[in-house]
Amino acid sequence: MTITENKPxxxxxxxxxxxxxxxxxxxxxKFTNDLNIPGALHLSVLRSxxxxxxxxxxxxxxxxxxxGVVAVYTGKDxxxxxxxxxPCAWAVTTDMKNPAHxxxxxxxxxxxxxxxxxxxxxxxxxxxxxxxxxxxQYEPLKAVVDLEDSLSxxxxxxxxxxxxxxxxxxxxxxxxxxxxxxxxxxxxYKIKERYVQQRLIPMAMEPRAIVAxxxxxxxxxxxxxxxxxxxxxxxMSAITLGIPEHQVRVVAPSxxxxxxxxxxxxxxxxxxxxxxxxxxxxxxxxxERSENSQATIQGRGQIQHVExxxxxxxxxxxxxxxxxxxxxxxLQLVTPGVPILGAFLYAGVYDIPKAYDFSCTSVFTNLxxxxxxxxxxxxxxxxxxxMGIEALAREMKIDSFELRKRNYIKKxxxxxxAFSGLTYDSGDHLxxxxxxxxxxxxxxxxxxxKKQNVAGATKLLGVGMSSYFEMCGLAPSRVLAxxxxxxxxxESATVRVLPxxxxxxxxxxxxxxxxxxxxxAMIAAEKLGVAPEDVDVLHSDxxxxxxxxxxxxxxxxxxxxxxxxxxxxxxxxxxKLIAAHQLECASEDLQFENGTFSVKGSPDRAxxxxxxxxxAFTAHNLPDGCEPNLEAQVSYDPPNFSWPFGTHxxxxxxxxxxxxxxxxxxxxxxxxxxxxxxxxxxxxxxxGVVQGIAQALFEEAVYDMDGNxxxxxxxxxxxxxxxxxxxxxxxxxxxxxxxxxxxxxxIGEAGTIGxxxxxxxxxxxxxSSLGVKTMAMPASxxxxxxxxxxxxxxxxx
Amino acid sequence: xxxxxxxxxxxxxxxxxxxxxxxxYLRETLGLTGTNVGCDTSSCGACTIHLNGEAxxxxxMLAVQADGASVTTIEGLAKDGVMHPMQTAFMExxxxxxxxxxxxxxMAAIGLLNENPKPTxxxxxxxxxxxxxxxxxxxxxxKSVLAAASAK
Numbered sequence: 001m002t003i004t005e006n007k008p009x010x011x012x013x014x015x016x017x018x019x020x021x022x023x024x025x026x027x028x029x030k031f032t033n034d035l036n037i038p039g040a041l042h043l044s045v046l047r048s049x050x051x052x053x054x055x056x057x058x059x060x061x062x063x064x065x066x067x068g069v070v071a072v073y074t075g076k077d078x079x080x081x082x083x084x085x086x087p088c089a090w091a092v093t094t095d096m097k098n099p100a101h102x103x104x105x106x107x108x109x110x111x112x113x114x115x116x117x118x119x120x121x122x123x124x125x126x127x128x129x130x131x132x133x134x135x136x137q138y139e140p141l142k143a144v145v146d147l148e149d150s151l152s153x154x155x156x157x158x159x160x161x162x163x164x165x166x167x168x169x170x171x172x173x174x175x176x177x178x179x180x181x182x183x184x185x186x187x188x189y190k191i192k193e194r195y196v197q198q199r200l201i202p203m204a205m206e207p208r209a210i211v212a213x214x215x216x217x218x219x220x221x222x223x224x225x226x227x228x229x230x231x232x233x234x235x236m237s238a239i240t241l242g243i244p245e246h247q248v249r250v251v252a253p254s255x256x257x258x259x260x261x262x263x264x265x266x267x268x269x270x271x272x273x274x275x276x277x278x279x280x281x282x283x284x285x286x287x288e289r290s291e292n293s294q295a296t297i298q299g300r301g302q303i304q305h306v307e308x309x310x311x312x313x314x315x316x317x318x319x320x321x322x323x324x325x326x327x328x329x330x331l332q333l334v335t336p337g338v339p340i341l342g343a344f345l346y347a348g349v350y351d352i353p354k355a356y357d358f359s360c361t362s363v364f365t366n367l368x369x370x371x372x373x374x375x376x377x378x379x380x381x382x383x384x385x386x387m388g389i390e391a392l393a394r395e396m397k398i399d400s401f402e403l404r405k406r407n408y409i410k411k412x413x414x415x416x417x418a419f420s421g422l423t424y425d426s427g428d429h430l431x432x433x434x435x436x437x438x439x440x441x442x443x444x445x446x447x448x449x450k451k452q453n454v455a456g457a458t459k460l461l462g463v464g465m466s467s468y469f470e471m472c473g474l475a476p477s478r479v480l481a482x483x484x485x486x487x488x489x490x491e492s493a494t495v496r497v498l499p500x501x502x503x504x505x506x507x508x509x510x511x512x513x514x515x516x517x518x519x520x521a522m523i524a525a526e527k528l529g530v531a532p533e534d535v536d537v538l539h540s541d542x543x544x545x546x547x548x549x550x551x552x553x554x555x556x557x558x559x560x561x562x563x564x565x566x567x568x569x570x571x572x573x574x575x576k577l578i579a580a581h582q583l584e585c586a587s588e589d590l591q592f593e594n595g596t597f598s599v600k601g602s603p604d605r606a607x608x609x610x611x612x613x614x615x616a617f618t619a620h621n622l623p624d625g626c627e628p629n630l631e632a633q634v635s636y637d638p639p640n641f642s643w644p645f646g647t648h649x650x651x652x653x654x655x656x657x658x659x660x661x662x663x664x665x666x667x668x669x670x671x672x673x674x675x676x677x678x679x680x681x682x683x684x685x686x687x688g689v690v691q692g693i694a695q696a697l698f699e700e701a702v703y704d705m706d707g708n709x710x711x712x713x714x715x716x717x718x719x720x721x722x723x724x725x726x727x728x729x730x731x732x733x734x735x736x737x738x739x740x741x742x743x744x745x746x747i748g749e750a751g752t753i754g755x756x757x758x759x760x761x762x763x764x765x766x767x768s769s770l771g772v773k774t775m776a777m778p779a780s781x782x783x784x785x786x787x788x789x790x791x792x793x794x795x796x797x
Numbered sequence: 798x799x800x801x802x803x804x805x806x807x808x809x810x811x812x813x814x815x816x817x818x819x820x821x822y823l824r825e826t827l828g829l830t831g832t833n834v835g836c837d838t839s840s841c842g843a844c845t846i847h848l849n850g851e852a853x854x855x856x857x858m859l860a861v862q863a864d865g866a867s868v869t870t871i872e873g874l875a876k877d878g879v880m881h882p883m884q885t886a887f888m889e890x891x892x893x894x895x896x897x898x899x900x901x902x903x904m905a906a907i908g909l910l911n912e913n914p915k916p917t918x919x920x921x922x923x924x925x926x927x928x929x930x931x932x933x934x935x936x937x938x939x940k941s942v943l944a945a946a947s948a949k
Binding site for chain 1: 824828829831838840871872875888889893894895898900918925927929930935936937939
């Protein structure tokens with residue numbers, strides 16, 4: 001048997017190309033819809049065309065006559081199939097209202113897209129044809145579409161709850177009682193602003209797809225799903241269907257993007273499982289794009305009222321925030337928690353006293369349920385505080401960058417205990433901001449702006465910026481407990497050195513574009529002194545990786561990556577005992593470098609990890625009490641969130657005649673601590689920034705007064721194309737996190753958090769000479785043009 | 798209806814329902830699942846293939862319309878285990894993340910360079926207008942295509 005020699009390496013921090021790419025580039029990778037499961041029945045779901053209506057009757061007889069149709073089920077037919085309603089894992093308050101939510105509606109529908117009936121057929125064509133043959137009689141009810149209208153309870157959606165209000169969640173932190181109110185009374189400057197976070201559709205390029213494969217005689221069921229959360233889905237589907245958890249296996253094959261939209265337990269997953277068990281046959285479902293727009297969760301959807309108080313120098317003395325959150329028709333997996341994830345960030349990167357008064361009231365509407373979408377609560381909060389800072393600077397008639405400098409938490413204040421009691425691990429906001437300003441050539445752009453933005457000019461230049469914190473790396477389990485979240489925030493890893501010194505890493509993270517296989521192999525290779533190509537990374541199958549909490553909230557590296565590093569440490573510890581035994585020395589006398597144990601001071605007395613791995617396998621010569629094989633499992637609960645930060649700047653040119661906005665330059669300076677693979681980090685920033693730009697300029701789930709979604713396709717919902725967005729200049733500062741051994745922080749959501757306020761503040765800056773002080777999102781040419789006209793004609797903005 | 802198509806150099810003769818889209822014929826009848834479907838309005842370009850050497854969206858045409866044509870899908874690009882230079886350029890420039898839009902994007906990019914071998918950055922951005930990507934922000938896709946062009 002040949003044993004590979006350990007190669008000395010310095011792997012972490014290099015731009016190693018992704019191992020994920022060749023199968024994806026050649027068509028070899030299998031997404032869920034590519035799986036060919038013989039004998040699978042096809043599921044199609046009939047969806048409500050009404051936002052709010054009573055179901056009077058459903059006649060399925062014509063549908064049943066269509067060739068190939070096997071069965072048709074209504075919500076009533078399946079009522080006994082569910083052991084519990086669909087799960088919401090985050091009861092943010094003890095009195096939170098949570099309407100019972102089942103995979104198919106029973107008596108009434110509550111949004112356009114709500115499932116009404118399920119068809120099973122031997123082929124997809126028949127199952128879709130059958131949908132048209134089902135006759136449903138509805139009694140339409142008044143749809144509640146507007147948040148403030150919902151709050152009034154004029155029309156209550158879930159009558160058993162008696163109100164449209166789901167919860168009010170307050171966070172009042174005062175040094176002394178009443179100090180917020182006093183600060184506003186005493187303030188030399190104050191601002192009061194209202195912002196609207198429009199609903200967004202996540203639009204992962206791969207629509208959702210599911211296959212449930214039962215093995216009735218084997219006593220189990222396998223669910224293949226395009227999901228971010230195979231582990232959570234396993235637990236939740238077992239509970240909802242009343243199946244013993246150990247009989248459920250969930251596999252996420254290649255997953256084509258998620259952005260939070262696949263962080264959920266969906267009706268179709270439960271329907272496929274229930275019907276597969278009922279019919280003893282595999283059941284598959286593939287989402288159409290228009291279903292994806294309506295039946296997959298949407299993001300954002302908030303009205304924000306923000307007040308800042310400041311002293312004569314512009315130092316912020318108090319923050320007051322009132323949010324109305326749009327839950328949509330029902331609470332999905334973490335719907336109510338999304339605004340709460342932002343609740344701690346309305347002071348942004350600024351040093352404020354304990355004078356913080358936040359409250360969020362969330363309401364139901366007759367719209368698609370909302371839930372986590374890239375950033376989840378944190379982009380909304382960052383937008384509000386950064387727009388607030390701009391408004392305060394306008395009030396004070398000073399430069400907004402100068403105002404930020406007066407308020408930034410200073411480098412020497414870290415680790416910084418915030419008003420909320422949370423500890424911000426490390427940061428240097430001024431450094432990142434100054435780097436961004438330099439790269440933007442801020443002084444040069446300002447000079448150009450003076451020349452260009454003269455009276456009568458129609459192409460106006462503007463500079464925007466935002467400085468952000470991202471509270472991510474979800475999350476310390478005890479903190480989650482304090483927020484009433486039903487699960488923990490740990491992550492699991494197993495590291496196994498095979499007899500031939502090849503390594504298996506088994507992770508509980510579940511990648512869908514983030515390159516975990518490459519990055520996790522780099523971490524293990526660096527730790528163990530092997531080549532990255534000798535490390536295999538296994539994931540996203542609960543039979544292979546039974547423990548895990550999956551991928552969302554920029555947690556995978558800061559939690560899952562650390563679990564891998566710790567598991568490597570445990571493997572090395574064990575290997576060291578074996579090495580000491582075989583080298584006949586004390587283990588304290590050994591050092592481990594480049595994959596080899598050697599006796600300190602006697603480098604010739606050495607054993608490579610390869611020899612120990614093989615020795616652990618043969619088990620011929622192990623110390624007494626030492627188990628064979630070289631492997632270790634770790635469940636790691638992080639001591640803190642990770643707090644990446646940065647400053648983004650952009651330069652825009654606004655055409656005042658057409659309202660068109662062109663981004664001339666976009667600079668992103670992000671600090672995620674140490675980087676495992678800068679190539680992947682940059683990619684995360686690029687994609688995140690463009691999603692933020694998309695919120696600022698293009699995207700909105702538009703509903704009419706009756707709750708009909710008017711942007712159901714990619715022809716109407718404007719996901720930007722390459723020609724719509726600029727090149728992104730990325731740069732980094734490196735402030736390692738002191739809370740984990742790799743010094744890393746998350747980066748998946750940072751770009752999205754930084755980008756929207758950067759673009760909107762740039763547009764307002766460009767138009768400031770015309771009196772424009774605010775700009776709704778998306779800042780479409782029509783919106784920009786209208787806002788300019790309202791400002792110049794003295795109307796309301 | 799009868800249909801004869803050469804796909805990735807191999808002839809296929811078959812009988813298809815007239816309403817079968819080319820993309821479904823490729824995926825379901827021929828088992829070439831590398832070509833993806835991302836929308837139902839011909840907006841996303843995930844299903845882009847080459848028809849007689851030209852990049853087309855295979856959801857915009859019926860299988861029977863491809864009768865007598867030569868089709869190349871993403872599976873037909875690599876030769877003897879070596880990826881096409883455009884595939885290599887995407888890998889070297891991190892031009893993909895989740896990889897769902899990638900087959901269509903690569904086919905569109907090759908089509909673009911066939912028409913315009915030395916495009917500017919702006920021409921690449923305009924040329925890929927019909928292909929949507931949600932992960933990369935396009936930055937590294939554009940870089941990949943420019944790298945492939947300059948390597949030619």
